[in-house]
Amino acid sequence: MSPITKILILLFFNAYPIIIDNPIYNAVFGFFNIILMKIFKATLMHVEKYFKLLMTLALFIFVSVIFFGRSVAGPNPTIIATIGPVEVYSQALGFGVMVYVRMFALVSAMLLWLSITTTSDLMSAFEKLNISYVARTYLTMAFRFIGMFDSDFNTIQDAQKARGLDINSQPLWKRPFVFGYYLIPLVAITVKKAIDAGTTMESRAFKAPLKIKLFEEKKGLKQSYVGKYYWRYSGKDTATIALLIIAFVGLLIARMYGLVANPFM
Amino acid sequence: MGEVIRPKRTAATMGSILAAWTGICIVVGAYGSMSLPIGGYVSGFWPAMALQAIGGIWFGMWGVIVAFLFPIISDAIGEALPMYVAATLIPANFFQSWLGAWVFRRFKLNPELKTRKDWLAWILIACILQNAIGATLGTTAFVLWGLITWEAQPLFWAGWFIGNTWPAIVFGSLILKIATPFVKRTRVYVFPDWW
Numbered sequence: 001m002s003p004i005t006k007i008l009i010l011l012f013f014n015a016y017p018i019i020i021d022n023p024i025y026n027a028v029f030g031f032f033n034i035i036l037m038k039i040f041k042a043t044l045m046h047v048e049k050y051f052k053l054l055m056t057l058a059l060f061i062f063v064s065v066i067f068f069g070r071s072v073a074g075p076n077p078t079i080i081a082t083i084g085p086v087e088v089y090s091q092a093l094g095f096g097v098m099v100y101v102r103m104f105a106l107v108s109a110m111l112l113w114l115s116i117t118t119t120s121d122l123m124s125a126f127e128k129l130n131i132s133y134v135a136r137t138y139l140t141m142a143f144r145f146i147g148m149f150d151s152d153f154n155t156i157q158d159a160q161k162a163r164g165l166d167i168n169s170q171p172l173w174k175r176p177f178v179f180g181y182y183l184i185p186l187v188a189i190t191v192k193k194a195i196d197a198g199t200t201m202e203s204r205a206f207k208a209p210l211k212i213k214l215f216e217e218k219k220g221l222k223q224s225y226v227g228k229y230y231w232r233y234s235g236k237d238t239a240t241i242a243l244l245i246i247a248f249v250g251l252l253i254a255r256m257y258g259l260v261a262n263p264f265m
Numbered sequence: 266m267g268e269v270i271r272p273k274r275t276a277a278t279m280g281s282i283l284a285a286w287t288g289i290c291i292v293v294g295a296y297g298s299m300s301l302p303i304g305g306y307v308s309g310f311w312p313a314m315a316l317q318a319i320g321g322i323w324f325g326m327w328g329v330i331v332a333f334l335f336p337i338i339s340d341a342i343g344e345a346l347p348m349y350v351a352a353t354l355i356p357a358n359f360f361q362s363w364l365g366a367w368v369f370r371r372f373k374l375n376p377e378l379k380t381r382k383d384w385l386a387w388i389l390i391a392c393i394l395q396n397a398i399g400a401t402l403g404t405t406a407f408v409l410w411g412l413i414t415w416e417a418q419p420l421f422w423a424g425w426f427i428g429n430t431w432p433a434i435v436f437g438s439l440i441l442k443i444a445t446p447f448v449k450r451t452r453v454y455v456f457p458d459w460w
Binding site: 014015017057060061067070071095098099102107141143146149150153176177179183188190191197202206210 | 310415432435
């Protein structure tokens, strides 16, 4: 699949749950994404953290609609329960379900997209979208630095352990206070590594204006290794893009006629 | 005599600091949040805020760009938060870096926090006021997405504000005092310029 098609899939899959209000359609879409990941045998590392995200969203949304749901309950709300002085409205819960299932659909769409897209795909697509060489270089470096500082952070943790400080053995309330012992060395390392990287780039004749241009000027277009060897496009991509456009227009029309409204409110 | 002369800034070094500062903010944001979790990724402690505020002061617009760029990468790529939701937090993250940077430049303050005026601007503007604005814009974005209701906004506002402000005051002050003399000798230190 072409990197451009993948970018358009990202845009469409992120737009679908926002256009649709009916939680049933969004739930079907969310499970469809998960089934696709199973079919394509997508490998996702640290999947449990995404479940934490869904739990966080549940906490946000349901605390909000249960304890502070009056503003989304409409003019004539139906009280279904009372918790002390708090009245729980059925319309507010319906609203909460709609938003939560929408977020579930969005997160599952992001998971599917992340599982089928590599950094090279992303960079190749940016190149075709005429994002400037300089902006792409900085973005690629940022991705590289994440892994590097993650490793540096672990090294600092080990060094502090050797000095008798282990953040994980500290009580929960104390952890943030000892975080400074990790943060300050990491800041110093970051500045030093950035200067080293900049000097290396200069020695390899990297030149650009100080103000970043987001888009490439055509005459100065530079084709990178990634753009040359990772780029692919076939008739299947044209068909997929056409399908996405038709589906998008169809969804907008369905919304206009109220076919995707939330039946629980 | 005694004036520090720094080598000329180049796109290579400034681009490197942009990328590196983005990297450290993502790592610190992730580890910091995990050290005091409230539920999932909701945290009462977000030390990346200290780096957002300092980045704008030290590196000018390069730091401000990082402040709104890194949450998009960390939220969308790292935590699978939908990109449209992550993108609506740009104004909040922009203000959490730009305001302090602007005040330090506008009133010719010293990032090494040498005088009472420097301290007051840092604590009141760069830590408290800019976080209050950021929390207001951020939680309003959540309300507009339907993630929280208008009545619940003050509660989540308080969570955001407290979780961001105290790490900024504690770690931001420490880093500014300890690391500014080192960083100002390098050519990635942009202050008092913007670019």
